[in-house]
């Protein structure tokens with residue numbers, strides 16, 4: 008494996024910077040975040056971009072995106088406070104989590120939030136009471152397509168079309184402003200036709216809802232844009248071209264205002280997680296596989312390796328003949344194994360103390376890191 012997404016000069020900088028620091032840590036390239044944000048803008052010129060804060064809530068990342076004019080999708084009142092502290096005004100924020108306490112709805116409303124997502128009657132009623140008159144995205148259940156994605160958000164969010172149209176009417180009756188339908192095709196969605204199916208379904212629903220006299224102004228297509236891992240994905244330009252074609256196909260010249268909420272697709276490729284080999288072992292003299300234990304694992308950054316869902320490229324500077332390894336983390340927990348079934352190969356010359364660089368780790372690593380499980384500190388982040 009080779010960190011081929013980096014130029015030799017860029018890579019040298021990463022190695023040199025890393026050499027002076029105690030591992031593990033995440034190294035985020037703000038240049039890469041900036042380039043990706045601009046790519047989203049270029050390829051979706053008419054869309055509003057709401058960065059999904061949970062993917063990487065590092066202050067520097069948020070401040071950069073703030074300065075570039077991004078809007079933000081927040082999941083809690085805590086992320087709300089974080090954004091307000093950074094000077095982002097509430098009109099640039101959307102409360103996209105459908106699961107929230109009534110008093111947090113009120114708190115968000117009091118702090119100026121007027122755009123929410125919802126997918127249940129109970130939540131619509133809370134919103135009507137605690138956030139009167141707000142704009143609402145109704146989240147559509149996407150169980151048919153999320154199963155194709157590598158990190159499905161599937162059954163937990165959204166509701167069936169029939170229930171959705173009922174919620175729209177209820178919301179309108181209760182004085183809220185039905186603003187549009189939102190969906191999420193599943194995170195790390197490599198199948199572009201997933202968007203086609205979703206957009207077509209939304210179009211049908213808008214026709215139905217309009218016949219009841221309610222006009223939806225927007226559509227929120229969520230995230231799902233992939234990052235390159237071991238399995239490469241198509242570039243953003245290909246996604247955009249196809250998705251824009253689907254929009255044209257299904258909506259023609261009445262395309263609603265488009266909202267995008269990229270998380271992984273915006274910051275994933277901007278991160279390198281730097282770790283050190285703590286130990287190398289075999290379970291018997293004749294064992295063909297080496298167990299390679301690193302100082303990063305499931306609990307301090309590599310949560311998305313659960314079930315080997317996300318396969319990060321793991322790179323070392325050692326070269327030569329390679330052999331099968333099982334990659335595991337440093338804690339006293341047997342869940343803390345990253346890859347056992349998928350055959351990772353590392354050089355036979357790999358030694359304790361060598362560094363392993365995990366590529367494309369900008370999203371859902373630092374933010375998933377446990378606080379002091381087994382006493383290990385949460386993952387540090389540095390910016391290059």
Ligand SMILES: *Cc1c(COP(=O)(O)O)cnc(C)c1O
Pocket residue numbers: 059061062080103104191193194195229230231232268269270271272370
């Ligand atoms: C997590 C999330 C996103 C970001 O998804 P990615 O697949 O990381 O792009 C967007 N919108 C909502 C509502 C989310 O919960």
